[in-house]
Amino acid sequence: MTLDLFKLVLQLTVILAVCRIAGTLFRKIGQPRVVGEMFAGILLGPSLLGWIAPNISAYLFPPASLGFLNALSQVGVVIFMFMVGLGINPRELKHQSHAAVLVSHVSITAPFVLASLLALYLYPRLSDDSVSFTNFALFMGAAMSITAFPVLARILNERDMMQTRLGTVAIACAAVDDVTGWCILAYIVVLIRATHETTSIWITLAGISLFALFMIYGVRFLLRGLERTFHKYGEISENRMAFLILLALGSALCTEKLGIHLLFGSFLMGAIMPKEPKFVRYILDRLETITITLLLPLFFAFTGLRTNIASLKGPAMWLYCALIILVATGGKLGGSTIAGRLSGMRLREAAGLGTLMNTRGLMELVILNIGLDIKVISPALFSMMVLMALFTTFMTTPLLAWLCPDRILQPELAKIPAQEATLPPPMMEPTGGSAA
Amino acid sequence: MSINRNFVLAYVMLVALPIVGLLGVLKSGRKLAAPISVDGLWRLQADPAKLASLPCGKALAESPDATLAISQSGKNFTLSLANGPRANASGVLEGTALNASIAPSIDWAAQANCGAGRELTLIATVDATANPRSLAGTLSANNCPSCAPVEFHALRQNPPTRRVSH
Numbered sequence: 001m002t003l004d005l006f007k008l009v010l011q012l013t014v015i016l017a018v019c020r021i022a023g024t025l026f027r028k029i030g031q032p033r034v035v036g037e038m039f040a041g042i043l044l045g046p047s048l049l050g051w052i053a054p055n056i057s058a059y060l061f062p063p064a065s066l067g068f069l070n071a072l073s074q075v076g077v078v079i080f081m082f083m084v085g086l087g088i089n090p091r092e093l094k095h096q097s098h099a100a101v102l103v104s105h106v107s108i109t110a111p112f113v114l115a116s117l118l119a120l121y122l123y124p125r126l127s128d129d130s131v132s133f134t135n136f137a138l139f140m141g142a143a144m145s146i147t148a149f150p151v152l153a154r155i156l157n158e159r160d161m162m163q164t165r166l167g168t169v170a171i172a173c174a175a176v177d178d179v180t181g182w183c184i185l186a187y188i189v190v191l192i193r194a195t196h197e198t199t200s201i202w203i204t205l206a207g208i209s210l211f212a213l214f215m216i217y218g219v220r221f222l223l224r225g226l227e228r229t230f231h232k233y234g235e236i237s238e239n240r241m242a243f244l245i246l247l248a249l250g251s252a253l254c255t256e257k258l259g260i261h262l263l264f265g266s267f268l269m270g271a272i273m274p275k276e277p278k279f280v281r282y283i284l285d286r287l288e289t290i291t292i293t294l295l296l297p298l299f300f301a302f303t304g305l306r307t308n309i310a311s312l313k314g315p316a317m318w319l320y321c322a323l324i325i326l327v328a329t330g331g332k333l334g335g336s337t338i339a340g341r342l343s344g345m346r347l348r349e350a351a352g353l354g355t356l357m358n359t360r361g362l363m364e365l366v367i368l369n370i371g372l373d374i375k376v377i378s379p380a381l382f383s384m385m386v387l388m389a390l391f392t393t394f395m396t397t398p399l400l401a402w403l404c405p406d407r408i409l410q411p412e413l414a415k416i417p418a419q420e421a422t423l424p425p426p427m428m429e430p431t432g433g434s435a436a
Numbered sequence: 437m438s439i440n441r442n443f444v445l446a447y448v449m450l451v452a453l454p455i456v457g458l459l460g461v462l463k464s465g466r467k468l469a470a471p472i473s474v475d476g477l478w479r480l481q482a483d484p485a486k487l488a489s490l491p492c493g494k495a496l497a498e499s500p501d502a503t504l505a506i507s508q509s510g511k512n513f514t515l516s517l518a519n520g521p522r523a524n525a526s527g528v529l530e531g532t533a534l535n536a537s538i539a540p541s542i543d544w545a546a547q548a549n550c551g552a553g554r555e556l557t558l559i560a561t562v563d564a565t566a567n568p569r570s571l572a573g574t575l576s577a578n579n580c581p582s583c584a585p586v587e588f589h590a591l592r593q594n595p596p597t598r599r600v601s602h
Contacts (some may be wrong), residue, residue: 058522098440098443102446102450102451103445104441105447105450105451106450106451107452109450109455109458110450110454111456112454112458113454113455113457113458113461116458116461116465119461119465120461120464120465120468123465123468123470123601124468124469124470124471124510124511125510125511126510127470127471127510128470128471128472128473128474128475128508128510129469129470129471129472129473130473130475131469133462133465133466133467133469134462134465134466137461137465138462141458201549237591247490269573276589311512311514313526315588335450338450339446339450339466342442342450343443343446373493375475377474377508378508378510379507379514380509380510381509381511
């Protein structure tokens with residue numbers, strides 16, 4: 001595989017242009033930019049460009065060139081996962097109310113159980129005997145129970161809902177969901193990789209546990225010094241910033257070597273970082289621009305190139321797709337709504353919470369790409385799940401506006417002290433940025 | 437954090453019981469059988485002279501290291517020739533029997549001068565007991581009674597590669 005630099009730069013140019021245009025158009029209809037960028041990725045793939053102009057598609061994205069595009073996009077996702085981990089604050093999880101505890105746990109178990117029930121139907125139809133039912137069902141469960149923490153934070157911030165009860169419960173639940181979802185996914189990846197490798201699964205698990213302990217009790221101590229430096233000088237030198245990125249990449253390499261995946265390491269590194277809001281904001285500001293405007297669109301395009309809606313041939317395949325969307329929405333939105341209502345929320349508020357929890361965005365695409373890589377899902381199922389991610393993310397903003405209009409939130413917002421309301425939310429994007 | 441009775445009840449009903457149900461689903465699902473796996477790269481072996489005698493077969497015969505790339509989704513699969521001419525090909529797997537139709541691309545049809553709309557049919561049986569798995573079958577031209585089907589054999593390359601592109 002030789003590097004055709006002209007082709008790579010051409011690909012970058014086309015992808016960035018299409019993603020920017022689609023993102024801007026979707027912003028105009030009140031959608032987060034990320035939905036437009038996800039959509040742009042599908043437009044550039046075999047579902048549209050490859051279908052209406054196969055020769056242009058073959059010229060722009062020859063299969064031999066996709067390795068480089070994938071490598072660049074994966075670097076972006078590694079940094080993005082570090083940012084997601086950075087945005088998650090364990091203190092928010094410690095002080096959860098009963099409502100948040102119940103909703104967060106139900107918003108995992110309900111879609112998980114429904115997805116595993118759906119797996120009973122889909123496994124003989126969309127999988128093959130190289131994948132065990134247990135791995136297939138667990139993966140479906142993990143993929144359906146994930147919530148796009150960054151998109152959720154962005155939507156809450158745009159609607160000034162960060163400090164409302166709905167906002168704080170939603171953020172805490174999304175954080176729990178993501179951490180749990182990634183732990184389950186890590187377990188599945190270990191299980192699947194263990195069947196192909198000679199190393200015992202127990203050695204792998206022991207290695208991962210030791211590494212996590214080293215990060216939590218060793219590296220985290222080191223990072224506190226970085227936070228102190230920031231407080232002293234109001235900034236971090238380029239050398240220290242480079243050191244931080246090196247730590248994130250090193251952590252990613254360790255988890256990959258330990259038999260899980262690069263992304264778990266960068267996520268863990270972000271999660272153990274000090275969580276003082278100004279410090280978090282400072283680090284995010286330095287990483288967001290290039291990651292969100294340049295590297296993540298490549299990931300959307302790469303995902304779109306792997307998504308082939310034409311592979312859903314016949315009414316049966318579309319029925320499976322509809323069932324996936326129904327189960328994903330029913331489990332996440334329905335489960336969270338019921339739990340919210342039982343916790344004492346008003347129906348509209350509980351349904352608003354369910355709607356927020358049903359946002360999947362880029363996090364879903366990251367999980368699906370891992371699933372396709374480790375072959376636990378088939379290409380057609382991957383395409384269906386991508387459509388589900390797009391659908392559930394797209395429906396969030398209009399449904400939330402309908403369920404929780406400003407007139408309902410205003411009385412609660414009026415009670416928030418001004419100082420508290422100005423705290424920077426996690427993963428707040430720069431102006432015009434993309435909440436992924 | 438005071439824990440009231442309603443919360444415990446709701447937690448048991450909505451979290452604990454579903455987890456027990458999940459274990460039951462995982463146990464019952466183990467009895468399910470999925471279609472056999474044919475996904476991956478298969479090294480194709482056929483007599484080049486016989487392949488060349490098929491309409492559109494010349495391009496195949498000129499690719500001595502032709503590799504069949506199968507992308508499987510349950511019983512359905514698409515296939516392409518990794519080192520050969522471009523084609524739109526899809527098929528169905530029934531038990532161990534593969535049945536696929538291959539429509540040569542416009543470039544392939546023009547190059548081989550075999551006319552647009554010509555299709556090839558691939559019928560094969562998978563030997564699931566062999567390691568690596570093997571395929572044996574025939575490749576024939578549709579609407580060509582005088583063309584004899586060409587026998588082929590294919591061996592799956594181990595370990596199966598990751599799916600990295602469309």
